[in-house]
Amino acid sequence: MPAPDLPLADDLTGLYAEHSTWLQGWLRRRIGDTFTAADVAQDTFLSLLDRKTATGEIREPRPFLATVANRLLAHRHRRQLLETAYFEAIASLPEEVAPSPETRLIAVQSLQEIDRVLDGLPPKVREAFLLAHLAELSYADIAKRLGVSASSVKQYLARANRECLFAMTL
Structure with a gap:
């Protein structure tokens, strides 16, 4: 350093x-x-x-x-x-398929890194990512919500996905 x-x-x-x-x-x-x-x-x-x-x-x-x-x-x-949402989802799994403590830690750290990356993105890019991946909305539905074209949504998602992927490979 x-x-x-x-x-x-x-x-x-x-x-x-x-x-x-x-x-x-x-x-x-x-x-x-x-x-x-x-x-x-x-x-x-x-x-x-x-x-x-x-x-x-x-x-x-x-x-x-x-x-x-x-x-x-x-x-x-x-x-x-x-973290709370993740641990609640894990708690609802049967014990035999629940991830190990190490896997849970890696998942929480990954979620935190994705959150950090998303926080650095412009609001519409971040919103498009969340609507696509969490709400599972179509490009057309996201475009309507954000007041942009479907091609803009495609560009937003490409950017957000690229940034998240890049952060996870470091």
């Missing part, structure tokens, strides 16, 4: 020192869990480091940090919903 850019790290250190306690308190009040609040606060600052965000250019740090933290909370919630 490459070393972080020093000016960026210094800016982030200052931002962390000045606002991390506030962010943890804000998250704790919002979600009611000290440990999750601390995790999300840490993840917020890590995401800034990962994105190499120039923190010195942030005019309103607290609203900015709250926005990043809210997005992380939404991702966390969505991941939990995916």
